[in-house]
Amino acid sequence: xxxxxxxxxxxxxxxxxxxxxxxxxxxxxxxxxxxxxxxxxxxxxxxxxxxxxxxxxxxxxxxxxxxxxxxxxxxxxxxxxxxxxxxxxxxxxxxxxxxxxxxxxxxxxxxxxxxxxxxxxxxxxxxxxxxxxxxxxxxxxxxxxxxxxxxxxxxxxxxxxxxxxxxxxxxxxxxxxxxxxxxxxxxxxxxxxxxxxxxxxxxxxxxxxxxxxxxxxxxxxxxxxxxxxxxxxxxxxxxxxxxxxxxxxxxxxxxxxxxxxxxxxxxxxxxxxxxxxxxxxxxxxxxxxxxxxxxxxxxxxxxxxxxxxxxxxxxxxxxxxxxxxxxxxxxxxxxxxxxxxxxxxxxxxxxxxxxxxxxxxxxxxxxxxxxxxxxxxxxxxxxxxxxxxxxxxxxxxxxxxxxxxxxxxxxxxxxxxxxxxxxxxxxxxxxxxxxxxxxxxxxxxxxxxxxxxxxxxxxxxxxxxxxxxxxxxxxxxxxxxxxxxxxxxxxxxxxxxxxxxxxxxxxxxxxxxxxxxxxxxxxxxxxxxxxxxxxxxxxxxxxxxxxxxxxxxxxxxxxxxxxxxxxxxxxxxxxxxxxxxxxxxxxxxxxx
Ligand SMILES: [Zn+2]
Numbered sequence: 001x002x003x004x005x006x007x008x009x010x011x012x013x014x015x016x017x018x019x020x021x022x023x024x025x026x027x028x029x030x031x032x033x034x035x036x037x038x039x040x041x042x043x044x045x046x047x048x049x050x051x052x053x054x055x056x057x058x059x060x061x062x063x064x065x066x067x068x069x070x071x072x073x074x075x076x077x078x079x080x081x082x083x084x085x086x087x088x089x090x091x092x093x094x095x096x097x098x099x100x101x102x103x104x105x106x107x108x109x110x111x112x113x114x115x116x117x118x119x120x121x122x123x124x125x126x127x128x129x130x131x132x133x134x135x136x137x138x139x140x141x142x143x144x145x146x147x148x149x150x151x152x153x154x155x156x157x158x159x160x161x162x163x164x165x166x167x168x169x170x171x172x173x174x175x176x177x178x179x180x181x182x183x184x185x186x187x188x189x190x191x192x193x194x195x196x197x198x199x200x201x202x203x204x205x206x207x208x209x210x211x212x213x214x215x216x217x218x219x220x221x222x223x224x225x226x227x228x229x230x231x232x233x234x235x236x237x238x239x240x241x242x243x244x245x246x247x248x249x250x251x252x253x254x255x256x257x258x259x260x261x262x263x264x265x266x267x268x269x270x271x272x273x274x275x276x277x278x279x280x281x282x283x284x285x286x287x288x289x290x291x292x293x294x295x296x297x298x299x300x301x302x303x304x305x306x307x308x309x310x311x312x313x314x315x316x317x318x319x320x321x322x323x324x325x326x327x328x329x330x331x332x333x334x335x336x337x338x339x340x341x342x343x344x345x346x347x348x349x350x351x352x353x354x355x356x357x358x359x360x361x362x363x364x365x366x367x368x369x370x371x372x373x374x375x376x377x378x379x380x381x382x383x384x385x386x387x388x389x390x391x392x393x394x395x396x397x398x399x400x401x402x403x404x405x406x407x408x409x410x411x412x413x414x415x416x417x418x419x420x421x422x423x424x425x426x427x428x429x430x431x432x433x434x435x436x437x438x439x440x441x442x443x444x445x446x447x448x449x450x451x452x453x454x455x456x457x458x459x460x461x462x463x464x465x466x467x468x469x470x471x472x473x474x475x476x477x478x479x480x481x482x483x484x485x486x487x488x489x490x491x492x493x494x495x496x497x498x499x500x501x502x503x504x505x506x507x508x509x510x511x512x513x514x515x516x517x518x519x520x521x522x523x524x525x526x527x528x529x530x531x532x533x534x535x536x537x538x539x540x541x542x543x544x545x546x547x548x549x550x551x552x553x554x555x556x557x558x559x560x561x562x563x564x565x566x567x568x569x570x571x572x573x574x575x576x577x578x579x580x581x582x583x584x585x586x587x588x589x590x591x592x
Contacts, residue, residue, distance in 0.1 A: 021090070021094075021099055021100070022090070022127070023127060024124070024126060024127025024128075025087075025090070025099075025100075025103060025125070025126055025127065026103065026106075026125040026126075027099060028098060028099045028102060030125070031099070031102035031103060031105075031106050031125065032102060033118060034106065034109075034115060034117065034118060035102055035105055035106065035109075037118065037580055037581040037582065038109060038580060038581070038582050038583065038584050039385060039386070039389055039580035039582070039583045039584070040583075040584045040585075040586070041383065041385060041386070041583060041584070041585050041586070042585070042586045042587070042588060043343075043344055043345075043346075043379055043380075043585060043586070043587050043588065044587075044588035045302055045343035045344065045345060045379055046343075047302055047345070049274060049302075050274050050275070050302065051240060051273075051274070053236050053237050053239070053240055054236075054237060054240075054241075054273065054274055054275050056233075056236040057233040057234075057236040057237045057275065058233075058275065058300060058345060058589070060229045060230070060232040060233035060236065061229065061230075061233050061275075061277050061298075061300045062300060062345075062346060062589060062590065063229045064225075064226045064229035064230055064233070064279065064298060065279075065298040065300060065346055065347075065348035065349075066348065066590075067222050067225050067226050067229070068222075068226060068279065068296050068297065068298040068348045068349050069111075069298075069348040069349050069352070070222070071219055071222045071223075071296045071349065072111065072295055072296045072297065072348070072349030072350055073111060073112045073349075074136060074219075075135060075136055075137055075286070075295050075296065076111065076112045076114075076131075076135045076136060076286055076295065077112045077113055077114060077128065077129075077131065077135065077136055078129070078136045078140065079113065079128040079129065080112045080113060080128075080136075083107075083112075083113040083126045083127075083128050084107060084113075086126070087100065087103055087104060087107060087126055088104070090103075091103075091104055103125065103126060105584065106125055107125075107126070108584065109582065109584045110125075111349070111352060113125065113126045113128045114128075114131045116582075118488075118581065119488065120488045120489065120490070120491060122491075132289075133288040133289040133493070134168075134287065134288070134289035134290070134293075135286055135287065135288075135289075135295075137167055137168065137287065137293045137295075138167075138168045138289055138293075139168060139169060139170045139210070142168075142289065143289075144289060144290070147161070147168075147210070147289070147290070150209070150210055154209075157210070157211075160211070160212045161210055161211075161212050162290065162292050162437075163212060163214075163292075164281075164284070164292060164293065164294050165214060165215040165216075165258050165281055165293075165294060166212035166213060166214055166215065166293075167212060167213055167214075167215065167218040168210055168211075168212045169210065169211055169212070169213065170207045170208075170209070170210060171203055171204070171205060171206050171207065171209040171210060171211045172205060172207040173205040176200055176203050176205060176211070179200055179213050179217060179218075180197070180200050180201065182217060182220055183196065183197055183200070183217060185220070186217070186220040186221075186224065188224075188256055189214075189216050189217050189220050189256060192216065192256055192257045192258075193214060193216065193217065193257075193258070196213070196214070196217070199211075200213070214258045215258060215281060216255065216256050216257065216258045220256075223255045223256055224256075226252070226255055226279075227252035227253070227255055227256060228252075230248040230249070230251060230252040230279070231248070231249060231252055233245075233248055234246075234248040234249050234252075237273070237275070240273065241271075241272055241273035241275070243266065243270030243271050243272055244270065244272040244273060244275060244276075246266050246270065247263060247266040247267050247270055247272070248277075250262040250263040250265075250266050251263035251266075251267070251279060251280065254280065255280065260280060260361065260363070260366075261366060263280070264360075264361045264363070264366045264370060265366070265369070265370045267360075267361075267373060268338055268361070268366075268370045268371050268372060268373045269338070269370055269371070272303070273303075274302055274303050274305075275300075275301070275302060275303070276300075276301045276303060276340065276342060276375065277298060277299065277300050277301065278297065278298065278299040278301070278351065278358055278360060278375060279297070279298040279299075280296070280297070281294035281295055281296045281297070281350075282294050282297065282360055282361065282362055283295065283297065283350055283351075283362075284436070284444060285350070285444065285495060286350065288493040290440065290441060291436075291440055291441035291442075291443065291444060292436065292440070295349065295350045296348075296349045296350060297347075297348065297349040297350035297351035297352075298347070298348040298349060298351065299344060299346075299347045299348070299351045299355075299358070299375070299377075300344070300345040300346050300347075300589075301340075301342035301343065301344055301345060301375060301377070302342060302343045302345055303340055303341070303342055304340075304341045304342065304343060304378060307341035307378065308339065308340045308341045311339050311340075311341060311376075311416070312337075312339060314467050315337050315339060315420065316465075317461070317465050318333055318337070318420065318423070318424070319332070319333055320461065321424065321454075321458050321461050322424045322425075324461065325424060325425055325454070325457070325537070325541065326457075326534050326537055326538040326541065327425070327426070327538065327541040327542065327545065329426065329545060331427065333423055333424060334371045334423075336371065337371065337372070337374060337420070337423060338371065338372075338373045338374070339373075339374040339376065339416075339419075339420075340373070340374070340375060340376065341376045341378050342375055342376065342377060342378060343377075343378055343379040344377050344379055344380065344587075345587065345589045346587040346589045346590055347585070347587070352585070353583065353585060354380055354386065354583040354585065355377060355380065356376070356377055356380050356381045356411075356415045357374065357375065357376045357377060357381070357415050357416070357418070357419045358374070358375045358377075358419075359372050359373070359374045359375075359419045359422045359423070360372060360373060360375075362436070363434075364427050364428050364434055364435075367427065368427070372422070372423060374416075374419045374420070376412075376415070376416060376419070380585075381411065381412050381415060382408060382412065384408070386583065387408040387411065389579045389580050390406075390411070390482060390579075391406055392577045392578065392579035393482075393485065393487060393574040393577055393579045394406050394478075394482045394485065395577070396573045396574050396576070396577035396579075397485060397521055397522055397570050397573050397574060398481075398521055398522050398523075398524070399516035399519045399521040399522055399523045400519060400521075401516065401523055401524075402478065402522075402523065402524045405474050405475060405477070405478035405524070406475065406478045406479060406482060407475040407478075407479075409472060409475055410472070410474075410475025410476050410477075410478055410479040411479045411482075413468075413472065413475070413476045413479075414455050414456075414476050414479040414480055414483065415455075416455075417454065417455035417458055417462075417476075418451045418452055418454075418455040419451070420454070420455075420458075421450060421451030421452070421453070421454030421455050421458075422447070422450075422451045424454050425450055425454060425541055425544070426450075426541055426544035426545045429544070429545060429546065429547030430545050430546065430547065431547065433547055435447060435544055435547065438547030438548075438549065439543075439544070439547060439549055439552050440549055442549065442552040442553060442555075442556055443552075444495040445495040445496075445498055445499045445556065446499070446540060446543060446544060446552060446555075447544075448495055448496055448499050449499040449502065449503065449536075449540055450537070450540045450541065450544065452480070452483065452499070452500075452503065453503075453533055453536055453537040453540060454537065455476075455480070456476075456477065456480045456529070456533045457530070457533050457534060457537050459473050459476055459477060459529075459530070460473075460530055462476075474526065477524070477526060477529055478524065480533075481507070481513065481522070481524055483500055483503075484500045484501070484503045484504035484507065485500075485504065485570060485574060486500060486501050486504070486567060486570070486571060487571050487574040487575055487581065488571055488575075488581075489562045489567065489568075489571070490560075490562075492560075498556070498560050501559075501560055501562065501567070502556070502559035502560050503536065504567075505559050505560070505561060506532070506535075506536050506559055507532060508566075510528065510531075510532040510535065511525060511528050511532070512524070512525055512528045512529055512532040512533075513525070522570075539555065543555055
């Protein structure tokens with residue numbers, strides 16, 4: 001009897017393990033190598049300092065976050081939801097095999113049905129359409145030349161089509177009718193968007209033309225739910241944290257109006273108690289077509305009051321750093337920067353992953369009027385497993401002279417001053433345009449490079465002010481180099497990786513980095529550091545101030561080269577060091 005059971009059990013297990021997956025689903029041989037190079041973490045921050053009301057608010061915020069996450073997946077791929085449901089069903093029917101569990105993990109890691117492979121391609125791992133550069137925010141398959149030609153012929157439509165929070169559609173009768181029907185179904189959207197109904201009704205139905213509708217209408221059903229959860233959270237904490245409650249109510253309405261000014265103002269200037277939440281659509285990294293559309297994110301955060309106070313003191317000398325920047329247009333920067341050290345309770349949508357810090361809002365006018373808030377994510381920044389992994393790759397390519405210079409604290413300070421760097425330098429072009437508008441798809445890359453460089457540029461001043469000792473300054477410098485090392489050739493659409501590669505190339509050409517005489521590995525010439533960073537920062541600030549898109553493109557082309565012999569060799573060493581290539585983060589608060 002026992003033998004029979006065991007044999008049938010083995011047969012069952014074997015058949016489940018080798019069961020053919022339906023066409024289009026990646027087998028274990030393709031998913032396992034990616035998951036083997038993935039570091040898995042679970043964030044479980046101490047929330048014992050939260051009040052009962054705050055804990056009840058957290059439950060509502062988590063519920064809002066879950067909706068935001070699904071919305072984000074939908075923005076990135078039209079079939080995301082169907083693919084996720086089909087995969088969950090396949091996993092149950094197939095006896096929860098390793099193959100389908102891997103696919104579920106890959107879906108979670110990828111935030112959708114498209115994975116980034118080890119050689120940095122974006123491929124579907126379940127049966128869905130290939131990814132488009134404009135994701136699901138532009139018409140399926142739209143290419144740059146078609147939309148450029150249309151905008152050239154219809155310049156008056158640029159404001160509408162290039163909006164930060166609008167979905168672009170082909171002007172077919174079916175789409176227009178569906179949008180008008182949705183507007184009728186959500187009267188709050190109709191009321192908040194004066195003129196939208198008339199504009200939709202007057203569109204001429206021509207599928208070779210384009211029109212745009214606000215996210216507020218396109219995602220009306222999801223945003224109504226999010227608002228309900230934000231209002232419920234506000235009810236819980238209105239008595240003890242009225243500023244936070246006011247922010248949540250403002251933001252709930254912002255999501256429906258598409259105008260974030262009320263929420264951003266109350267977010268940046270309020271006193272919130274132990275909680276914070278970043279919620280809405282701000283960052284444009286997912287728009288690989290035009291680089292102008294924001295995708296949704298939510299981060300629910302618990303404040304570390306003691307660490308936050310220490311940082312605020314450190315930011316006292318900010319104006320002096322602004323004044324010293326290598327450009328002639330220094331401006332008045334706010335001395336009161338709302339910086340906080342937080343532990344992540346849970347992240348959703350675009351902000352889910354190993355993000356170390358955030359600075360928002362991006363809008364130059366809001367920034368001028370209210371400032372920006374800096375959220376440092378301590379339980380990522382100080383995570384020992386993440387640091388150990390970074391050090392492994394660093395050690396594999398850096399000469400023995402400099403290996404010990406990398407510390408976890410150096411990474412924290414480099415990131416802190418990167419975020420502060422967004423506060424400094426050029427805010428608008430010489431002729432008053434927003435940088436994102438003037439520099440289009442190079443804007444994010446150049447802004448991120450500026451912030452990286454300001455972080456490094458400030459080090460001597462931070463030594464003079466007593467913020468840095470010689471050792472912590474060196475660790476900050478060393479992390480600036482670590483940041484530029486690439487384990488894979490970046491795709492042009494990867495703003496961060498591309499600007500890191502550009503810094504690396506500049507540092508090599510200017511002798512900040514050079515191969516060690518004996519080891520052949522990278523030596524950091526600290527005596528060349530400040531001058532080299534100053535040179536590159538000067539060019540970047542000039543580009544932003546000029547707002548000249550062609551010059552920006554030339555600059556990117558000049559410095560983003562990849563030489564298989566040099567960069568390929570470094571990448572190979574980093575990859576064979578056995579470190580993880582990506583991070584999959586789960587959250588205890590979500591009980592997944
Ligand atoms: Zn940044």
